[in-house]
Amino acid sequence: MIHSFPIFLRNIFPKKIKSSFPQDRYSFILAIIVSISLLVFLSLISYSNLQEMNQRTQEVTHTYKVRLKNKELLKTLVDIETGHRGFLLTSDDFFLTPYHDGRRTLKTTLNELKTLQQESPLQSYRLQQLEKNITRRLSFIEENMERVRQHKSIDKTQLYLGKIYMDRIRGLSKELDNEEVVLLSNRMSTQDKADVKMSFYLICLSIVSLLFLLIFFRLLYVEFLQRINFQAKLEVKIAELERTNSELEQFSYITSHDLQEPLRKIRAFSERLYTRQQAELSTDAKMNIQKINQSAIRMQELINDLLAFSRVTNSKDYSFEKLDLNELLEESKEDFSELIKQKKAIILQDKLPIAKVIKTQILQLFNNLLSNSLKYSRADTDPVITIRYQTVEGFNYETLDNELTYHHITFMDNGIGFDDKYVDKIFTIFQRLHNKNEYEGTGIGLALCKKVVSNHHGELTAETRKDTRGAIFHIYLPC
Amino acid sequence: MLIMPRKENKHAKVIICDDDEDDLFLIKSILEEMEFSHPTVYFHNGLELMDMLQLQIGKNDHHIGLILLDLNMPKMDGRETLHLLKTNPAYKRIPVVILTTSSSPKDIDLCYALGANSFITKPSSYDQLSDVVNTTIKYWIDLSHLPSR
Numbered sequence: 040m041i042h043s044f045p046i047f048l049r050n051i052f053p054k055k056i057k058s059s060f061p062q063d064r065y066s067f068i069l070a071i072i073v074s075i076s077l078l079v080f081l082s083l084i085s086y087s088n089l090q091e092m093n094q095r096t097q098e099v100t101h102t103y104k105v106r107l108k109n110k111e112l113l114k115t116l117v118d119i120e121t122g123h124r125g126f127l128l129t130s131d132d133f134f135l136t137p138y139h140d141g142r143r144t145l146k147t148t149l150n151e152l153k154t155l156q157q158e159s160p161l162q163s164y165r166l167q168q169l170e171k172n173i174t175r176r177l178s179f180i181e182e183n184m185e186r187v188r189q190h191k192s193i194d195k196t197q198l199y200l201g202k203i204y205m206d207r208i209r210g211l212s213k214e215l216d217n218e219e220v221v222l223l224s225n226r227m228s229t230q231d232k233a234d235v236k237m238s239f240y241l242i243c244l245s246i247v248s249l250l251f252l253l254i255f256f257r258l259l260y261v262e263f264l265q266r267i268n269f270q271a272k273l274e275v276k277i278a279e280l281e282r283t284n285s286e287l288e289q290f291s292y293i294t295s296h297d298l299q300e301p302l303r304k305i306r307a308f309s310e311r312l313y314t315r316q317q318a319e320l321s322t323d324a325k326m327n328i329q330k331i332n333q334s335a336i337r338m339q340e341l342i343n344d345l346l347a348f349s350r351v352t353n354s355k356d357y358s359f360e361k362l363d364l365n366e367l368l369e370e371s372k373e374d375f376s377e378l379i380k381q382k383k384a385i386i387l388q389d390k391l392p393i394a395k396v397i398k399t400q401i402l403q404l405f406n407n408l409l410s411n412s413l414k415y416s417r418a419d420t421d422p423v424i425t426i427r428y429q430t431v432e433g434f435n436y437e438t439l440d441n442e443l444t445y446h447h448i449t450f451m452d453n454g455i456g457f458d459d460k461y462v463d464k465i466f467t468i469f470q471r472l473h474n475k476n477e478y479e480g481t482g483i484g485l486a487l488c489k490k491v492v493s494n495h496h497g498e499l500t501a502e503t504r505k506d507t508r509g510a511i512f513h514i515y516l517p518c
Numbered sequence: 519m520l521i522m523p524r525k526e527n528k529h530a531k532v533i534i535c536d537d538d539e540d541d542l543f544l545i546k547s548i549l550e551e552m553e554f555s556h557p558t559v560y561f562h563n564g565l566e567l568m569d570m571l572q573l574q575i576g577k578n579d580h581h582i583g584l585i586l587l588d589l590n591m592p593k594m595d596g597r598e599t600l601h602l603l604k605t606n607p608a609y610k611r612i613p614v615v616i617l618t619t620s621s622s623p624k625d626i627d628l629c630y631a632l633g634a635n636s637f638i639t640k641p642s643s644y645d646q647l648s649d650v651v652n653t654t655i656k657y658w659i660d661l662s663h664l665p666s667r
Contacts, residue, residue, distance in 0.1 A: 063655060296590075300619060303642045304540050310644035311544070 053311050067258070074251040081244040088237045095230050101155065102223045104163075106216055108152045113212050114139045114147060116173065120205065123180045130187050145173070160425065162218060169211045176204040291349035294342055295456070305335045344483040347403070351490045359399040364391035364448075367398065371405035375416070378413050388426040394516055400491040407484040408512055412452035417508065425451040433458040438498050447499065453509040457501075465501055492516070530583030530659055535561040535599070537591040537615070541640070545586075548648045549655075556583065556659065563591040564599030571609060582612050584658040586651075589618040589625060589633075597628060604633030613658045617650075
């Protein structure tokens with residue numbers, strides 16, 4: 040009976056609204072979970088692609104930097120050579136400006152290149168070779184410049200060697216550059232591929248999102264149409280019910296007035312006949328007249344009870360008031376004080392709550408339950424009626440509202456009880472479980488009780504006692 | 519309640535207004551049994567009653583001691599008749615007792631609000647009806663005999 044469905048999910052997808060389509064509820068949750076995970080998956084892929092793309096852009100920039108520095112290095116060397124040639128020809132320090140500038144920048148450019156190529160072992164090795172050759176080339180330049188300063192003739196061998204080293208340097212520089220060009224073209228092509236992949240993912244993402252959007256829209260639209268349809272049907276039903284209700288009201292008026300009239304006459308005239316012609320009537324005639332009268336009386340009782348029932352059915356004429364149920368019970372007990380004394384009945388009761396009720400109807404309910412217990416008592420046992428009270432939570436009961444707390448009032452007796460198989464029948468109007476000669480009554484009492492409790496948006500149930508004979512009635516009224 | 523002194527008390531008239539022939543028959547027979555001596559007039563609806571009263575205006579020799587009025591009648595029902603009686607200065611002192619099959623709280627409240635002097639639901643039993651008619655008529659006729667202060 041206790042609902043196993045988690046409370047937070049119950050709140051997001053209330054059971055009541057979708058009660059007619061229980062399987063829809065679970066497929067709906069499943070669809071949401073699937074779509075969210077798909078979206079998350081696609082988003083993650085796109086994110087990692089973006090990261091890779093960023094990485095590659097950085098690598099391309101790096102390659103360009105290396106090539107630029109490489110060119111700078113060669114240019115600096117050419118500047119140094121040019122300066123030193125001018126000096127060799129003229130022995131004038133004026134030509135040494137590019138030489139000095141070149142020597143200054145050479146060191147930094149080389150260091151920068153080394154830092155850029157740190158991570159590539161092959162390029163680092165090439166750089167080492169380049170540096171060695173540069174050092175050698177510079178040493179030849181310095182030696183010749185020294186000879187010019189000391190006014191010695193230029194060593195031609197040194198010039199030749201210098202030219203050889205310079206060619207090696209150019210070769211190495213070219214190798215270095217070529218390597219970078221290969222790398223660059225590789226990276227460019229990977230980048231292009233990645234771009235294509237990225238757009239593919241983005242298109243996928245958009246299509247899937249659109250698809251889910253359409254599916255959800257469709258689901259909502261279908262649901263919306265169903266609701267509208269359902270509402271229209273309900274409105275028709277309500278109109279029908281209202282008409283039936285007013286017909287019933289008319290019916291009860293007719294029963295009260297038009298049916299009572301002829302009955303009243305039957306009683307009045309049969310009594311008049313009896314009173315006036317008492318002397319002349321035979322015993323048989325008198326007996327017949329009495330039977331007529333008794334039947335008329337019984338039919339009047341039935342009509343009156345039926346009327347009471349139809350009045351209770353129409354609770355719109357009554358107003359709810361906050362009342363002490365203890366006082367109502369006392370009032371009801373007062374009505375039966377004679378019978379209670381006569382039957383030596385004992386009534387044990389808990390303190391009852393204060394509740395918002397329709398006074399006349401609750402009085403009727405208590406009256407009927409008490410009268411029931413007193414009426415169906417056992418001849419050999421004094422009646423004991425136990426009235427218990429506690430509050431209960433609605434979600435513990437299948438038929439009660441999950442969100443509400445209820446006053447639970449129990450009427451238990453030790454009377455003749457009833458057979459368990461009649462448990463559903465006893466609240467049916469005009470249903471009698473006993474021969475009417477055994478126990479009096481019209482069979483409306485419990486139907487009326489049921490109606491009263493349902494007017495209060497509660498529940499009335501019955502059960503037989505397991506420990507001994509007797510009946511238990513459970514009243515649940517919302518707090 | 520203040521009742522005017524009457525000189526011709528023995529002739530105080532009783533009016534019974536009911537559309538049901540059976541009930542009129544029963545009441546007649548009850549009055550016969552109790553040997554009721556006052557003049558009794560029977561009407562089948564409020565219109566007949568009001569027409570008769572209209573003719574009676576100015577005549578002092580036949581004053582009315584009691585009107586027994588049914589509620590549900592054709593042409594003019596008891597509620598309207600009661601309203602006309604109790605709003606007319608010429609008739610408003612006449613005691614009016616509602617004798618009807620209705621027992622609805624709505625009717626009871628309305629009738630007392632309109633100025634009915636009593637409201638009685640017709641009992642089903644002949645004996646009870648006899649008792650009710652007997653006591654009611656005697657009470658109101660006797661009351662109309664009382665001298666004013």
